[in-house]
Amino acid sequence: MNVFSPERCEAQAASSSAVVCTPPGAASRQPEWRLLKEAAARFPVNRVQPGGVPLPSSAERAALFDLRTAFARDAGRTARLSRTFVHGDRWLAHVDFSKTHIDDDVLTLLHRLACAQGVEARRQAMFAGERINHTEGRRVMHWLLREPVEAGVAEPLQPLWREMDAVRTAFLDYAERVRDDASITDIVNIGIGGSDLGPRMAIEALAPYGHTGKRFHFVSNVDGDALHDVLARVEPAHTLFIVASKTFTTLETMTNAATAMAWFRAAEDGRHADRLGEHFVGITTRVESAHALGMRQAFPMWDWVGGRYSVWSAVGLSLAVAIGATRFREFLAGAHAMDRHFVEAPAQDSLPMQLGLLDVWRSSFLGHASRCMAPYAQMLQRFPAYLQQLEMESNGKRSSACGELLDYATCPTVWGEPGTNGQHAFFEMLHQGPQVLPVEFIAVCRPQHPWALHHELLLANALAQAQALMLGRDDPDPQRCCPGNRPSTFILLPELTPFTLGTLIALYEHRVFVSGAVWGLNSFDQFGVELGKQLASGLAPRFSSGDVQGLDASTADLLTRMRAAM
Ligand code: F6P
Secondary structure (H helix, E strand, O other): OOOOOHHHHHHHHHHOHHHHHOOOOOHHHOHHHHHHHHHHOOOOOOOOOOOOOOOOOHHHHHHOOOHHHHHHHOOOHHHHOEEEEEEOOEEEEEEEOOOOOOOHHHHHHHHHHHHHOOHHHHHHHHHOOOOOEOOOOEOOOHHHHHOOOHHHOOHHHHHHHHHHHHHHHHHHHHHHHHHHOOOOOEEEEEOOHHHOHHHHHHHHHOHHHOOOOOEEEEEOOOOHHHHHHHHOOOOHHHEEEEEEOOOOOOHHHHHHHHHHHHHHHHHHHHOOHHHHHHHEEEEEOOHHHHHHOOOOEEEEOOOOOOHHHOOOOHHHHHHHHHHOHHHHHHHHHHHHHHHHHHHHOOHHHOHHHHHHHHHHHHHHHOOOOEEEEEEEOHHHOOHHHHHHHHHHHHHOOOEOOOOOEOOOOOOOEEEEOOOOHHHHOOHHHHHHOOOOOOEEEEEEEEOOOOOHHHHHHHHHHHHHHHHHHHHOEOOOOOOOOEOOOOOEEEEEEEEOOHHHHHHHHHHHHHHHHHHHHHHOOOOOOOHHHHHHHHHHHHHOOHHHHOOOOOOOHHHHHHHHHHHHHO
């Protein structure tokens, strides 16, 4: 079975720019796809076809892959199905996927599929600055934002690096000035999606490194309650508003920014109105639009950075104010270390590669339509929300990059809550529900707080849940029995620092790249979200006019009821 040749795959990546430029198309065309489908018959598969498919008989079930048997038979399983990312003299991340439904043959086939789909060539194309986001004709270069030196990039990209570096230095200098300015006590980030989730998640994750003299607020929702709540707690003279929007046209952000500006102008009988320009800073590809709104300072971003990949750019300004320029650069350095690992490590040793392939296997072959994220780290509370955009906006696609409809499932639903909270809420379903639902644990070895007991209890619970999912519990009463054989992955970080957080985020970014490339889709556009925006802009004026002509009956009725009760 082991006919996968990494050398051949790497050679193909190095020699063929045709592979690079041509989107690969549906993966199900590859011979490996059929072999993986056959292999999936050995594993428990979620049956989700309409009309239902008979569940396997107990005899059939007994013949299927079982984690307990796999571990009993194979003492080397964990060693073979774990990977550690070592950087210099320290390890930064460890991934154990031995407690998941996979074996060596499947892994080999997945690597062959990745090779056939040109994943490595595509990765090289991304790092060479090719326009792999071909539907929008854009390069995909979030990795450039964390490149520390000009010489680290290919010559044609060096002018872009210099431009980026100048902006990076400028916004980090600005962040330092804000940090030093005691008159600014509150930072309000107005932005949504990628212009919110990254900095919000990271500020929380790195709270122990945060500036103690400043409070950070995030307003994303156009629901006025979000802004109202924040404005009630801040004072205009002591607040810096960061308006982050790649396009500077996003309805939620522009509405919130306009209301915040009006509030600022009107506050204290307009006493501070002429200082608005200093209290609002823009982050956008359209700096002229920010200036046109009266913002004196605006930091550019570029169309080669996708919103959900933009925390490394000036979109991370609030984070830079929180942790300071030096630590922000450590955050970039941690991500850069993962970039180098992704580029340099052989496919079999690459963490993003293993995890991305696992995602393909679980979604497309085992019918695992969802993945529960269980960070056993309170600081990573917002990480599942961050991943929802990163993964689902990138790979929640049903057509290939060539435009053909795919005949397989792609991105799973990603959701979750920090452990141990999740245990006391939805873990019942993970242990007892009829569908197999993989869980991804993230645990941090060294805590920031001083209470060893808390940390031991936390880690014991993470380990215990992974064990319980796998081992189950026999009981003649089906209501008390836990079937076990439930898969999980376990990601371990030595500690949560700016550096390791950077590494962790980049690991997920590249994992999404790998699964998207294998699935043959464009992970970097998001046309699906446009339709709702268009419809909303058509509906908004109907609230004042009351005109419901041309609307479907349900929408017309709901709108009429809303108007009547508003
Ligand atoms: O509508 C989706 C989206 O375009 C995301 O991709 C993006 O992160 C978010 O909206 C916000 O966009 P912007 O930064 O342009 O305001």
